[in-house]
Amino acid sequence: MSREEVDRALARLGAERDAVEAALLALQDHPGRRLLDGAELSGRTRERWAVAEQGFALLWALFDRYSEALASARAVRSRRSRPGSAELAELSELLSGAAVTVSGGQLPEAAGQLGGPMRLVERVSLAELMERMNGWYAVVLEVVNAADAVWSALPARIDLLLAELGRVQMLAVSVGVRPGGHPLADDLAGLARELGGLRGEVLADPLALWRPSRVPAQRGTVAGEAAWAAPTGMVDTARYDRAGRALDDVRVELESLLRLRDESHERLQQVADLLQRADATLAEARRARGEVLAKIASAEVPAVPGPASALRERIGLAVEYQQTGQWHRLGPLLDALEDAAAKELGRARHSLTEVAQPLAVRAELRGRLEAYKAMAARLGLSEDPVVVERFEKARWLLWSAPCDLRAAADAVGRFQRALRPADGNQDSQGG
Structure with missing residues (x-):
């Protein structure tokens, strides 16, 4: 070097x-x-x-x-x-x-x-x-x-x-x-x-x-x-991250239980209100059924179901869970009760609709008859003998008990046709 x-x-x-x-x-x-x-x-x-x-x-x-x-x-x-x-x-x-x-x-x-x-x-x-x-x-x-x-x-x-x-x-x-x-x-x-x-x-x-x-x-x-x-x-934070996610999941579930604790009284009251409305609707259906049987002839009236006693037993269990703080058991039970109570009210309303159907038909026929009577007055046919006779016939059938709905409907139809001049002459000749 x-x-x-x-x-x-x-x-x-x-x-x-x-x-x-x-x-x-x-x-x-x-x-x-x-x-x-x-x-x-x-x-x-x-x-x-x-x-x-x-x-x-x-x-x-x-x-x-x-x-x-x-x-x-x-x-x-x-x-x-x-x-x-x-x-x-x-x-x-x-x-x-x-x-x-x-x-x-x-x-x-x-x-x-x-x-x-x-x-x-x-x-x-x-x-x-x-x-x-x-x-x-x-x-x-x-x-x-x-x-x-x-x-x-x-x-x-x-x-x-x-x-x-x-x-x-x-x-x-x-x-x-x-x-x-x-x-x-x-x-x-x-x-x-x-x-x-x-x-x-x-x-x-x-x-x-x-x-x-x-x-x-x-x-x-x-x-x-x-x-x-x-x-x-x-x-490598995989285990730590998994534990953090698991803790978040548990916290979310616990917070839902906490909300349930705070809302449980109101939600149970809402379930009770739904069942009370269902009972009232069923009572109305039973009253309507008796009226139909008394006032409508030859009517096939379905039976009215009884109250949901099993559902009330489950409400009692829910109250017990609430009083003992068993929120994890109350949560799914209360969800099921809310769904069942809503269905019970729907069932009661459907029963009332079915039972009261003949009365609704009679009311509709009565309304049509009154409307046709007003039409006859506008047409100047209130004194026409045929019109008067057919009105009285239909009115007697609709306001008699028991009411024959088929005959009453036919009578209302005949009264309506009497208000048409061309058809009215044919009906008067045939009648």
Whole structure:
């Protein structure tokens, strides 16, 4: 190497040495490394930190050897401002040759592992030493960053979700939902166990919840240009997210029970009102049926159904649920009662319509007769004997009891035809 090449190499290696020192100091103060150093770890995190922790100690040892070798080269260069061939040869060996001696166990092979079989002494170049440090730094940094990412993302969120779980459990108790008596309470107890277990796993084995975006760095392998870059990946929040969604579902159901508690009295009163209206309608249908049987001849009148006694028994059960705070049982029962009461009122109205049909027909015929009588007056036929006779006949049939609806309808039709001059002459001759 020439003098200029030596000076450039010393400047470059000095800058690299300063960058490595800054990175190692930052890694030493990394919050993730400090937490890992004092945590009770388990599983994958314990396995990987056992390697990374030794790798971190190894990094400082290798850095010291690198610094010593660089200091030796600088000392040689400082002997003379214009070094001779002997100094240049020595500097070339120090800067680019295998001039750094490290003990076995400090510098495993690229594919080797800490604790594996090592040579007692090994000589490497500064470039090779930097390459090994890069590899170990990537291993340590990946473990530290991943653990810190998980610890930063999940424990606080789990604690917030546990606090929300506590509030939902208090809401459950307020509406009578207790473990062993309602599935929602059992769901809440299961969520408490799940979140507690997840929090313990996050604290003891954070790497179990880390999903790297690339294959983790192998122990002792070279990291290349990305040696000092932070590894990328994401925290696996699937279990936390599922627990949050499950808690939201339970809270929605409990809030519906709370609304039911506040609305149950009014809704039960509405069911009772519907049944009262149905009873009144059925009573009217029975009265109408008696009137039809008394006033309409040859009428086929359907029977009127009795009150819904079974429905009233279920209302009594609903009241019991309300008084004892069994809202989870009252909810579906009250929905069914509202539907059944509405159908009962519809059944009563249909019965009244069927039963009162003959009376409605008689009323319609009476209305038509009065309308035709008014028409006869406008036409000046009020004194016509045929018109008078047919009106009286129809009126007698419609206001007699029992009323023959068929004969009455025929009589109203004959009276209507009497109001038509052409047809009226034919009817008078035929009548």
